[in-house]
Amino acid sequence: MKNLLTTITFTLITSVIVNAQSDQKSLEIINKSIDAIGGKKKLENVKTLYTEMQINNDPVFYITKEKAPNKGSLEVKVNGNSVFGYRFDGEKGFEKQNGQIKQMPDEEITDKKNRKYIFNELAYIDPTIWTFNYVGEVDLNNSKAHKLKGENKNGTIEYIYFDSNNFRKVKSENIVMNDENNLSTFEYLDYRTLDGLIVNYKLIHTDPKKVITTMTFTKQEINKGITDKDFIY
Structure with missing residues (x-):
């Protein structure tokens, strides 16, 4: 479970500085994708995000809280019991497992700080974080998608696919251990309206060993009830 959490964290969280510039075609597509889900201003106006996500059809839930720019917490519950969690207050981070609290590994703290x-x-269009190159239009799940290759200063290389018609993100492939045949893949499904934004409510993750995990958001809330106290133990 913790390996899956690590994969999700490194895929969904990005950081640090890239010197090169994205090509114009890539930026055009990314900006269209931002417009398609509600626009840059609406995304920037999201100050907190709360989510509950069920893993497969099992009694396993990930509960996350985020506060801009970089505060975050996670609690993993199995049959209603907390089995793992972390809290990061913007500077310091701690993990909790089996009732024991310990400091986060330094590399995770660095990622979260950045x-x-x-x-x-929003990170995709920030040249201090990502550089993108347009690969081309490809066939994907019986439809067309624009494929972009992204490089992050932290060493992450990721292929991202945007639907050619509505420009929503439909798939991402994270290269594991710098081996392009070794991919961690996410599919983004079930887009719905949430407070003026269009967000996905379902993820399908395929790890490099081809183990498939379905993650369904059972609850998402924007700008409601999250305070700084949620990020400290």
Whole structure:
């Protein structure tokens, strides 16, 4: 479970500085994707995000809280019992497992400190974080999609696919251990309206060993009830 959490964290959280510039075609597509889900201003106006996500059809839930720019917490519950969690207050981070609290590994603290946005789409257009190159239009699940290759200063290389018709993000492939045949894949499904934004309510994750995990958001809330106290133990 913790390996899956690590994969999700490194895929959904981006950071630090890239010197090169994205090509114009990539920026055009990313900006269209931002417009398609509600626009840059609406994304920037999201100051907190609360989510509950069920894993497969099992009694396993991930509960996350985020506060811009980089505060975050996670609680993993199995049959209603908390089995793992972390809290990061913007500077310090701690993990909790089996009732024991310990400091986060230094590399995870560094990643979380460098986070700048709740939504990855805003990070995609930030040249201090990502550089994108347009690969081309490809066939994907019986439809067309624009494929972009992204490089992050932290060493992450990711292929991202945007639907050619509505420009929503439909798939991402994270290269594991710098091996392009070794991919961690996410599919983004079930887009719905949430407070003026269009967000996905379902993820399908396929790890490099082809283990498939379905993650369904059972609750998402924007700008409601989250305070700084949620990020400290």
